[in-house]
Amino acid sequence: MNVVVFGAGYVGLVTGAVLADLGHQVTLIDVNRAKVDRINRAEAPIFEFGLESLLQRVRNSHKLEATSNPSPAVSEAEIIFIAVGTPPQEDGSPNLDYVHQAAVTTGQHVNADRKYVIVNKATVPIGSANLVEMWIDDGFRQRWGESPTSDVFTVASNPEFLREGSAIHDTLYPDRIVLGSDHTWALERLAQLYRPILDQNFDPPSGLPRPSSITKIPLITTDQLSAEMIKYAANAFLSTKISFANEVANICERVGADITTVMSGIGLDTRIGSKFLNAGIGWGGSCFGKDLDALIYTALEYGYQPQLLESTRQVNSQQRRSVIKRLQEELKPVKGRRIAIWGLAFKPGTDDLRDAPALSVIQDLLHLNARVTVYDPVAMDNMQQQYPNWDIRYASSALQAIQGAHALLIMTEWDMFRQFSLEEIVGRLEMPIIIDGRNIFDPEEAKRLSIHYRGIGR
Ligand SMILES: NC(=O)c1ccc[n+]([C@@H]2O[C@H](COP(=O)([O-])OP(=O)(O)OC[C@H]3O[C@@H](n4cnc5c(N)ncnc54)[C@H](O)[C@@H]3O)[C@@H](O)[C@H]2O)c1
Structure with missing residues (x-):
């Protein structure tokens, strides 16, 4: 055709x-x-x-x-x-x-x-x-x-x-x-x-x-309105599932439970399903936030207060902010410190930076007068083009980014980051601080190596 x-x-x-x-x-x-x-x-x-x-x-x-x-x-x-x-x-x-x-x-x-x-x-x-x-x-x-x-x-x-x-x-x-x-x-x-x-x-x-x-x-096959609603409802549900995992992660941290085991435990229930239950620094990308906001906007236009959707949004914003809070708990002051960021894209496999959590975290770090060095295997060109005035440094490799840094923040779960051992990482850091926003490393191993390791919900 x-x-x-x-x-x-x-x-x-x-x-x-x-x-x-x-x-x-x-x-x-x-x-x-x-x-x-x-x-x-x-x-x-x-x-x-x-x-x-x-x-x-x-x-x-x-x-x-x-x-x-x-x-x-x-x-x-x-x-x-x-x-x-x-x-x-x-x-x-x-x-x-x-x-x-x-x-x-x-x-x-x-x-x-x-x-x-x-x-x-x-x-x-x-x-x-x-x-x-x-x-x-x-x-x-x-x-x-x-x-x-x-x-x-x-x-x-x-x-x-x-x-x-x-x-x-x-x-x-x-x-x-x-x-x-x-x-x-x-x-x-x-x-x-x-x-x-x-x-x-x-x-x-x-x-x-x-x-x-x-x-x-x-x-x-359906009418146009229902088809349009299917898209919004799907994205609202998926983002709610992640915000749910993050809400439970925050409670897990307080009571001493491990979110990864908890989510495996509930994900095996076929009524729930195991996908989109990863706790971390929250969702981003060009669709979830935009589509959730649009659905909230539509609901309000028709006089309905969509409380669940609004909470999904709030939990996500809070989750991003919590990265800086965790860093501040481990590193005082953040001002004048060298912070390494692994991952810019909103998720692995793409160079898309739209609404990427790393962006808000970097902005917060710059406001706190930290010196930021970033590494992402594919999204750095986009970053340089889209944010040419941001005062950040680009590393040529993941290991170069962490050399002499006071802390490492992991923002995107690229597979290549998992290939490094915690020992290899901590040997290059000035201070043994890792904020793992994607839960890619083992907290027990980190503890053994005396790393100040903060995952999400564990
Ligand atoms: N990116 C995703 O993962 C995804 C998934 C599902 C749905 N969507 C939806 O699909 C739509 C497109 O998203 P995207 O990520 O592909 O956007 P995009 O920004 O990557 O691409 C949009 C393209 O449209 C072009 N464009 C703008 N005005 C034009 C015009 N008048 N005539 C011709 N071209 C024009 C732009 O130059 C750009 O290349 C959005 O509504 C988005 O919400 C995106």
């Missing part, structure tokens, strides 16, 4: 490249020309496992092209995805400016004698399908002087659940595909697009084998 994707970011690029690899003809439209050029050279503009080889394949097969020009691709498309960013605003509501631009552009370029399914893949507030339909209509009227007489387009919702770091895997082998539309023809067209994934009848790319448990992918 002929597919257009507005926005070649973490979601749009991966979705477009995977669909192209499955045989569809895909055009990515992005306003960022540098990104467009890189994609056309088969270079991945983001760090994502398997993306570069996927891009090479779909560029060689001429199945994927990137451009900043909506013409002629939009008019020739059967399905148009809107996967642009929806960043959070001060009041918690998402900024829909980019969605607005993409929708108006779409309206300006669709042809009156064809039928298009326009798909909201961006996470947009509940009810946005109507809004997007109105904006597309605005664009159409700008070009043709009037609204279309027949059903030229319909807006469907197809929320995205991929996780950065395993985005290609998640797109090929999702837990479910959710489609929301009031039009059967639109749902059928989208189901046809996703047929190879739904039926799992494609040859898995090398390095991304099909998990043996997967034979077919469940398809949920």
Whole structure:
């Protein structure tokens, strides 16, 4: 099928490249020309496992092209995805400016004698399908002087659940595909697009084998509002699960229990499940905080006070602040001390820094006049580009970062950090202080080595 994707970011690029690899003809439209050029050279503009080889394949097969020009691709498309960013605003509501631009552009370029399914893949507030339909209509009227007489387009919702770091895997082998539309023809067209994934009848790319448990992918078809709500409810639930683990961790610390054992103990209950129960410095990333805030905002708009969701948010903020509190308990004063940070990205496997807990911890340390040296295996370039004025030092290796530091703070659980022994680490530190925000080391071993080790909830 002929597919257009507005926005070649973490979601749009991966979705477009995977669909192209499955045989569809895909055009990515992005306003960022540098990104467009890189994609056309088969270079991945983001760090994502398997993306570069996927891009090479779909560029060689001429199945994927990137451009900043909506013409002629939009008019020739059967399905148009809107996967642009929806960043959070001060009041918690998402900024829909980019969605607005993409929708108006779409309206300006669709042809009156064809039928298009326009798909909201961006996470947009509940009810946005109507809004997007109105904006597309605005664009159409700008070009043709009037609204279309027949059903030229319909807006469907197809929320995205991929996780950065395993985005290609998640797109090929999702837990479910959710489609929301009031039009059967639109749902059928989208189901046809996703047929190879739904039926799992494609040859898995090398390095991304099909998990043996997967034979077919469940398809949920519903109305647009419910589809939009599924996305928000999923992220709200996942962030609540982590905040729950952190709340219990804080109680564990006080009573002397170990959170990792406690969570293993409850996670084996199939009604609970073992995922997303890791206590630590809390969740971050481009989605959880933004989507939680947006759901809270929507609830308040409709006169409902979502107390559980607000607490999820509060526990997370408190968890980030607790890192500095732990450090201050071990190191007095923090002022004028050299602090090493391992990990910047909000989680391993990505270079994404959006709402990363490390950022707020570094800001607090700078306010306290500490000297900060950071190391992250992939996110340091982004850090330098996005925060060029921050007074921090970049180490060329994890071990260089800790050489002579008064304390080490672990912010991201990259596997490479686990390869170092506590002995190796403490030998390089000026003072034996480790604040392990991701619980990657063994507290007993730390105790044996007389390290002032502070994990979370243990
Ligand atoms: N990143 C994730 O893990 C993830 C997961 C699920 C859902 N989502 C949602 O998907 C959406 C996209 O997120 P992302 O992380 O891919 O964002 P991103 O910031 O990585 O990418 C957005 C892209 O859109 C481009 N863009 C902006 N305005 C445009 C326009 N008018 N026309 C064409 N391109 C335009 C930008 O240049 C950028 O490349 C968001 O709503 C997000 O909440 C993200």
